[in-house]
Amino acid sequence: MRDVGAVRLWRDRAATSSASSGGNTLADLLVRAGRGDASAFAELYDELAGLVHGVVIKVVRDPAQSEEVTQEVFVELWRLAARYDESLGTVKAWATTVAHRRAVDRVRSEQSTRDRHDREIRNVVIDYDEVSESVETRFDTARVRRAMDRLSPIQRESVDLAYYGGHTYREVAVLIGVAEGTVKTRIRDGLIRLRDELGGSQ
Amino acid sequence: MSEIDIHHLGAAYALDALDARERAAFEAHYHECDICRDDVIQFRETLADIAGSAAVEPPASVKDRVMAEVARTRQLSPLLPEGVIDLAERRRRRRRFLAPALTAAAAAIVVVGASIIVTRDSQPAYADELAAVLAQPDGQIVTLADTRAGAEDGSFKVAWSATEGRLVLLGDALSVAPNDHAYELWLIDESGAHATYILDSASDGDVRAAIDLASQPTAWGITIEPEAGSPTPTGDVIFLGEV
Numbered sequence: 417m418r419d420v421g422a423v424r425l426w427r428d429r430a431a432t433s434s435a436s437s438g439g440n441t442l443a444d445l446l447v448r449a450g451r452g453d454a455s456a457f458a459e460l461y462d463e464l465a466g467l468v469h470g471v472v473i474k475v476v477r478d479p480a481q482s483e484e485v486t487q488e489v490f491v492e493l494w495r496l497a498a499r500y501d502e503s504l505g506t507v508k509a510w511a512t513t514v515a516h517r518r519a520v521d522r523v524r525s526e527q528s529t530r531d532r533h534d535r536e537i538r539n540v541v542i543d544y545d546e547v548s549e550s551v552e553t554r555f556d557t558a559r560v561r562r563a564m565d566r567l568s569p570i571q572r573e574s575v576d577l578a579y580y581g582g583h584t585y586r587e588v589a590v591l592i593g594v595a596e597g598t599v600k601t602r603i604r605d606g607l608i609r610l611r612d613e614l615g616g617s618q
Numbered sequence: 619m620s621e622i623d624i625h626h627l628g629a630a631y632a633l634d635a636l637d638a639r640e641r642a643a644f645e646a647h648y649h650e651c652d653i654c655r656d657d658v659i660q661f662r663e664t665l666a667d668i669a670g671s672a673a674v675e676p677p678a679s680v681k682d683r684v685m686a687e688v689a690r691t692r693q694l695s696p697l698l699p700e701g702v703i704d705l706a707e708r709r710r711r712r713r714r715f716l717a718p719a720l721t722a723a724a725a726a727i728v729v730v731g732a733s734i735i736v737t738r739d740s741q742p743a744y745a746d747e748l749a750a751v752l753a754q755p756d757g758q759i760v761t762l763a764d765t766r767a768g769a770e771d772g773s774f775k776v777a778w779s780a781t782e783g784r785l786v787l788l789g790d791a792l793s794v795a796p797n798d799h800a801y802e803l804w805l806i807d808e809s810g811a812h813a814t815y816i817l818d819s820a821s822d823g824d825v826r827a828a829i830d831l832a833s834q835p836t837a838w839g840i841t842i843e844p845e846a847g848s849p850t851p852t853g854d855v856i857f858l859g860e861v
Binding site (some may be wrong): 516579588 | 626627628629632634635636647660662663664667670672674677679681684685687688691692694697859
């Protein structure tokens with residue numbers, strides 16, 4: 417396969433940012449895991465566990481349930497290992513995507529079995545500040561925090577409620593009382609800004 | 619949903635902030651749209667960077683449980699590059715499966731669904747069908763729930779529109795059906811369960827089909843049947859979705 421454009425960009429990033437124990441890249445470990453190598457998968461787990469669990473716990477909140485979801489995510493990564501396609505992004509991005517999707521599925525299926533009116537909407541708004549704080553206590557936050565600070569407060573609120581709150585953009589629109597189209601635009605503008613900020617400082 | 623709308627859903631998609639209907643419509647679209655695909659790829663890297671700055675190590679017991687689970691979990695086969703699959707063999711197999719199945723289904727009075735367009739060699743056709751179905755005001759999509767206790771084995775979604783007269787079946791990350799068996803979709807309405815899509819062993823983990831819709835469903839079900847198909851369900855209903 418020839419490296420062109422975005423593909424090369426992500427592959428380079430995978431090579432530079434994902435170097436792991438023994439000189440293996442995450443992609444190497446994943447390829448080996450895809451062939452049934454459980455010890456390679458164990459190494460991969462060590463590299464990705466913090467990332468995956470960090471995403472899951474911020475969405476799911478409950479520690480016991482978060483552990484369950486993190487476990488499900490890794491079993492899913494094991495099952496799908498042979499289907500990882502490098503041209504569609506780095507291993508970290510893939511793991512983050514699987515983790516977030518699982519976490520959101522968990523909270524949505526819980527929500528749908530529960531009454532979710534005024535009380536919960538208030539809780540969500542309160543929780544979201546808490547999330548932003550916990551983000552800032554971790555290592556390597558400076559670059560991300562700088563990028564987050566470049567978002568307008570309303571962009572940040574929409575992105576946070578969607579990503580960490582696990583809400584659809586339509587639900588976010590109801591939560592903050594603006595039109596759906598407005599939320600869609602804020603989310604899009606916010607992510608583009610984050611992408612430009614984080615991409616530019618590599 | 620208009621074309622213009624769909625190009626702007628990439629960010630919300632990357633955040634998992636679309637409802638099931640929009641998600642399916644966007645997924646059908648973005649594989650064929652370079653701009654949207656690049657957007658999604660880049661947004662996902664951005665989100666991974668943000669997530670990486672807020673890593674939280676799980677307790678060590680989680681790793682033990684994962685590795686124990688891994689030891690008894692079968693992995694899915696890699697996807698084959700397009701064109702590698704032997705189309706002649708696929709057609710031969712399909713004819714062999716289809717002929718007796720349709721005869722049996724016809725004998726059971728009701729046949730729902732005749733034309734079958736399937737899988738990787740016609741992926742764009744299925745994607746277009748899905749977009750067309752979901753573009754209708756009465757376009758719906760349901761995710762079928764896995765009815766086996768504690769089962770964690772792939773997923774089925776059905777999208778359909780009476781106006782369009784079509785349904786699209788999407789099965790992902792499935793185990794391969796046992797030897798000489800295959801997945802079968804049943805449309806359940808007031809008169810009973812009708813064989814609707816017959817026979818895909820999910821040898822590549824996926825099932826893709828676009829089929830004519832001849833009746834209004836009240837529920838959808840999936841069973842595993844002998845590969846010749848069954849006019850009425852004989853296996854347990856392993857996935858079920860009510861409308």
